[in-house]
Amino acid sequence: MTTAASTPISGVMFQRPIPILRMFDVAKAREFYCDFLGFTVTMEHRFEPGLPLYMAVERGGLEFHLSEHHGDASPGSTTFVWTIGIAAYHAELTSKKYRYGRPGIDHLPWGEQLEVHDPFGNRIRFCEKRG
Incomplete structure (x- = not known):
């Protein structure tokens, strides 16, 4: 039990999770995650040249x-992300005219949801809670 979101009573505290998603092509991953979604690469690792990349x-x-x-990870995973500013993010993504997807916003009972599909079958659901 906790008294506040960041104050554990039992001495155990969890921090934010980091989803691991499977990819098969580094160039396609960069195009989708960096060029389209606007993420920045912060780390790349290979155990040696020619081996698989972890990014x-x-x-x-x-x-x-x-x-x-x-x-x-298994391809075809779904990640759900609570988001603030979903309308602005949708406008940003739509303006890029990404040729492999033009996500819309779904109006669901729990919030406004924008779902994107990466080139490897993974889905990311960005959702802003209803007020």
């Missing part, structure tokens, strides 16, 4: 890890 991208406090490693 981190970040924007506005949200971080994703993208991995070419077979055992790290």
Whole structure:
């Protein structure tokens, strides 16, 4: 039990999660996550040249890890992200005229949701809570 969101009573506290998403093509991952969604690459790692890439991208406090490693994640995963400013993000994405997707906003009982699909079958649901 906690008395506040950041004050653990049991001595255990969880911090923000970092979803790991499977990727198969670094150039396509950069095009989608950086050029389209507006994230910045913050880390890249290969155990040696020619081996799979493990890469981190970040924007506005949200971080994703993208991995070419077979055992790290399954393609076709869905990540749900509570978001503030969904209308502005939608306008930004729409203005880019990304040729592989033009997401809309769905008006759902829990909020306004914008869903994007990356080139590897993963879905990200950005959602702003209803007021």
